[in-house]
Amino acid sequence: MSYQETYARWKSDPEAFWMEAAEAIDWVEKPSRALSAERAPLYEWFTDAKVNTCWNAVDRHVEAGRGDQLAVIHDSPITHSTKGITYRELRDRVASLAGALRAKGVEKGDRVIIYMPMVPEALEAMLACARLGAIHSVVFGGFAANELAVRIDDAKPKAIIAASCGLEPGRVVHYKPLLDAAIDQATHKPAFTVIFQREQEVAKLIEGRDFAWHTFQYGVEPAECVPVEGDHPAYILYTSGTTGAPKGVVRPTAGHLVALNWSMKAIYNVEAGDVFWAASDVGWVVGHSYICYAPLIAGCTTIVFEGKPVGTPDAGTFWRVIQNHRVKSFFTAPTALRAIKREDPKGELIGDYNLKGLRALYLAGERADPDTIQWAQRHLGVPVVDHWWQTETGWAIAANPLGIEELPVKIGSPSVPMPGYDVQVLDEGGHPVPAGTLGAIAVKLPLPPGTLPTLWNAEERFRKSYLNHFPGYYETGDAGYIDEDGYLYIMARTDDVINVAGHRLSTGAMEEVLAGHDDVAECAVIGVADELKGQLPMGFLCLNKGSNRPHGEVVKECVARVRDQIGPVAAFKLATVVDRLPKTRSGKILRGTMVKIADGEPYKMPATIDDPAILDEITEALKAMGYPRG
Numbered sequence: 001m002s003y004q005e006t007y008a009r010w011k012s013d014p015e016a017f018w019m020e021a022a023e024a025i026d027w028v029e030k031p032s033r034a035l036s037a038e039r040a041p042l043y044e045w046f047t048d049a050k051v052n053t054c055w056n057a058v059d060r061h062v063e064a065g066r067g068d069q070l071a072v073i074h075d076s077p078i079t080h081s082t083k084g085i086t087y088r089e090l091r092d093r094v095a096s097l098a099g100a101l102r103a104k105g106v107e108k109g110d111r112v113i114i115y116m117p118m119v120p121e122a123l124e125a126m127l128a129c130a131r132l133g134a135i136h137s138v139v140f141g142g143f144a145a146n147e148l149a150v151r152i153d154d155a156k157p158k159a160i161i162a163a164s165c166g167l168e169p170g171r172v173v174h175y176k177p178l179l180d181a182a183i184d185q186a187t188h189k190p191a192f193t194v195i196f197q198r199e200q201e202v203a204k205l206i207e208g209r210d211f212a213w214h215t216f217q218y219g220v221e222p223a224e225c226v227p228v229e230g231d232h233p234a235y236i237l238y239t240s241g242t243t244g245a246p247k248g249v250v251r252p253t254a255g256h257l258v259a260l261n262w263s264m265k266a267i268y269n270v271e272a273g274d275v276f277w278a279a280s281d282v283g284w285v286v287g288h289s290y291i292c293y294a295p296l297i298a299g300c301t302t303i304v305f306e307g308k309p310v311g312t313p314d315a316g317t318f319w320r321v322i323q324n325h326r327v328k329s330f331f332t333a334p335t336a337l338r339a340i341k342r343e344d345p346k347g348e349l350i351g352d353y354n355l356k357g358l359r360a361l362y363l364a365g366e367r368a369d370p371d372t373i374q375w376a377q378r379h380l381g382v383p384v385v386d387h388w389w390q391t392e393t394g395w396a397i398a399a400n401p402l403g404i405e406e407l408p409v410k411i412g413s414p415s416v417p418m419p420g421y422d423v424q425v426l427d428e429g430g431h432p433v434p435a436g437t438l439g440a441i442a443v444k445l446p447l448p449p450g451t452l453p454t455l456w457n458a459e460e461r462f463r464k465s466y467l468n469h470f471p472g473y474y475e476t477g478d479a480g481y482i483d484e485d486g487y488l489y490i491m492a493r494t495d496d497v498i499n500v501a502g503h504r505l506s507t508g509a510m511e512e513v514l515a516g517h518d519d520v521a522e523c524a525v526i527g528v529a530d531e532l533k534g535q536l537p538m539g540f541l542c543l544n545k546g547s548n549r550p551h552g553e554v555v556k557e558c559v560a561r562v563r564d565q566i567g568p569v570a571a572f573k574l575a576t577v578v579d580r581l582p583k584t585r586s587g588k589i590l591r592g593t594m595v596k597i598a599d600g601e602p603y604k605m606p607a608t609i610d611d612p613a614i615l616d617e618i619t620e621a622l623k624a625m626g627y628p629r630g
């Protein structure tokens with residue numbers, strides 16, 4: 001069946017489409033229907049089913065005779081080690097960890113925060129929660145203690161599972177002191193923590209509160225899979241919004257299973273027994289969906305890679321992993337390829353490896369620039385699929401579904417909507433615009449299975465952030481257009497979210513941190529174009545009247561402050577002091593105009609600007625920082 005036919009089939013009867021996809025899942029109690037629309041515009045899927053995610057991701061493959069197949073391969077160029085875990089071993093390890101958590105009181109519905117680097121134990125922790133019906137929330141290791149504390153207070157976890165340390169090239173990330181600081185700072189206190197001690201750094205444990213991963217499991221009864229309702233939250237994943245408070249995206253259990261399983265064949269064209277690799281981090285949605293859950297649900301082998309695209313040890317690392325582990329489908333962020341391309345422009349290192357098994361490369365997380373796509377096409381000789389999605393959706397909104405049909409590629413476009421997504425481009429009044437016209441990208445409700453039904457403990461914020469602006473639609477926060485052939489083009493965000501090296505960050509959150517500095521009266525953070533990372537944050541600081549501190553000192557403290565309070569992942573290194581910020585007469589800071597000046601793009605003088613002369617001052621300040629580039 002062609003893509004057009006598949007999409008039309010979904011559109012003519014969405015419920016039948018998803019009920020059919022649901023047949024690939026092992027249910028404890030089968031759903032009697034797909035969609036629950038009683039609370040529209042809030043929707044849920046497969047609500048009357050009973051199911052367990054861990055059973056579907058692990059146990060059922062052992063039962064089906066895949067016990068000796070590798071489920072997980074850990075490849076760590078940072079520690080110079082590789083190890084494999086079979087499905088049988090994974091089941092036993094997860095059942096044991098789940099048993100130990102249960103013995104300490106963790107039950108269905110309890111939250112568990114996971115703060116771990118790229119080790120297989122991170123997946124085991126996620127799966128152990130899933131086994132018990134506990135709701136995990138993984139926090140990315142590049143966030144600072146403060147961000148962890150904010151998540152602890154929102155999720156109110158019974159337990160926190162962490163590693164003693166993470167390993168970045170040239171530096172050990174001391175997780176345990178970060179964890180201790182976060183628990184001190186948070187109002188909510190977890191009942192206990194479980195610490196996975198890595199040999200690179202053994203952390204000091206607090207007696208009675210912290211338990212070591214192995215001793216904690218000693219002598220416990222392994223746990224069986226606990227059936228949960230279809231709409232039971234599988235996990236919460238916090239993502240950046242407009243303000244400093246992150247949004248807790250809720251992932252529903254049954255829709256997640258059905259949609260991810262469907263996507264593995266339809267989009268990534270892999271089946272049980274194939275090796276699938278997403279070079280991301282478990283702290284991001286790509287890591288949740290395509291390092292942990294989807295490959296395992298589909299019975300594939302997944303790779304947990306602890307390294308960087310360059311420097312661990314060189315720009316050939318990705319190709320080595322693909323060759324050595326016979327990767328069939330590979331997923332990474334464009335920024336990673338740009339880093340490789342910069343070090344190996346002619347792709348010479350690619351020639352050192354046998355990549356015959358590789359069938360396709362998938363890119364997402366940020367806009368894929370044409371140069372990078374063409375470089376990959378030329379040197380890898382496989383289809384390069386740009387696909388577009390978000391933490392909120394958990395799987396692709398638009399893609400080139402190679403497992404259904406390989407559509408012609410249009411460079412610059414993540415191709416076409418997937419079944420489940422009726423994507424429309426709207427004007428400010430919420431009316432669909434003609435092909436080729438720029439507007440806000442929205443998805444007609446209901447969203448498909450697997451997407452967020454709400455935000456954790458914040459239904460009103462969910463409605464306000466996504467549903468209220470365009471009634472009947474989900475607002476993606478992205479702007480772009482659809483061409484005459486139905487291909488989508490994602491051009492920009494409509495909010496204050498920026499994308500730094502494939503990481504989604506809030507400029508609003510950085511402004512809140514900067515505004516907390518004693519000498520800063522007012523500030524603005526914008527995202528400026530960057531050749532490697534896509535965007536970089538840049539801060540403009542107006543100091544208090546009485547402040548006579550040297551500007552360089554304040555800038556340095558502000559940079560340190562963002563690193564300390566948000567984390568190194570913010571990559572906030574550019575800031576300058578200015579006298580005034582450009583504003584409209586009603587006081588709105590003209591961030592969009594500042595971005596255009598910094599990127600060297602033409603801009604129209606905003607009609608509502610209060611004092612146009614301030615733009616000249618901003619232009620001068622940017623020049624002093626070397627912007628626009630080139």
Ligand code: COA
Binds near residue numbers: 336501502570
């Ligand atoms: N734990 C602790 N710190 C982390 C971290 C983690 N898991 N991940 C990144 N950091 C730190 C880095 O060490 C760096 O710190 P520094 O300022 O001391 O150098 C900082 O956060 C910024 O990291 P990053 O933006 O990743 O830049 P980088 O300079 O380390 O590497 C690239 C640049 C392009 C190679 C890298 O960004 C990359 O591989 N990105 C892939 C993006 C990706 O997979 N995104 C997932 C979305 S699909």
Ligand code: AMP
Binds near residue numbers: 239366
């Ligand atoms: P995240 O929630 O971190 O996955 O970030 C989602 C955001 O990243 C989207 O809303 C887009 O702004 C951007 N994004 C993700 N994939 C793409 C893509 N293929 N092309 C353009 N932008 C993308």
